[in-house]
Amino acid sequence: MxxxxxxxxxxxxxxxxxxxxxxxxxxxxxxxxxxxxxxxxxxxxxxxxxxxxxxxxxxxxxxxxxxxTGTDTEDGGDTVPATVVLARILRSMLPSDADLRQDWKLWQELWVRAQRDQTARHLAVDLYDQLHAWVGGAVERGIDSGEFTECDVAAVSTLVLALCDCLGIRLMLDDPRVDLATARSTIWRAIAPVLEIDPVFPEV
The missing domain is CATH 1.10.10.60 (Homeodomain-like)
Structure with missing residues (x-):
């Protein structure tokens, strides 16, 4: 997806x-x-x-x-649990391999250009809107299936994006205090109480 x-x-x-x-x-x-x-x-x-x-x-x-990137998040179709889809989305939103690190370098270029160029700023906002909708769609799917409890979908999506940005930057910087497992578990623990799911990041 x-x-x-x-x-x-x-x-x-x-x-x-x-x-x-x-x-x-x-x-x-x-x-x-x-x-x-x-x-x-x-x-x-x-x-x-x-x-x-x-x-x-x-x-x-x-x-x-x-x-x-992230094209395999729904491999398996509608039978894939929403928890798995959301975990796959989080995997694809962090710089965990060479391709995703390249994506992150492009994002960083976009952030810099967006400060000075209106077209780049509109592009960045549009892409963030689509990311927001991507995460929100997975959350809504989980609510509809009964996997997640009712919640403020927009707020959860915003939280996920904010944490991915913050922790992703630190991963790109090779910050010794943040590795990939720490980043994933930090994000998952932050949203787990809201969704009422297991706070351990699933290995999917």
């Missing part, structure tokens, strides 16, 4: 993948259309044909990147 979809369509995902890799590696301020074209193995003219500006390329690369 992923609430967003790539904005660029099916014609050039390799280009967007290449853009994500270059931006994550050297930062948006150091990115040129030439560098992305070379990394993607296409001409600069072709890149400019699809993307008028670096800013448009950045926005579509961000959307593409996040559309590729």
């Amino acid at each position: 992923r609430v967003w979809r790539p904005a660029a369509g099916p014609d050039h995902p390799p280009v967007l993948k290449a853009a994500c890799e270059v931006i994550a590696d050297i930062g948006f301020e150091n990115v040129s259309m030439r560098k992305v074209a070379e990394h993607a193995g296409v001409s600069k003219a072709l890149l400019h044909y699809h993307f008028d500006t670096r800013e448009k390329l950045f926005a579509e690369a961000m959307t593409h990147s996040f559309a590729q």
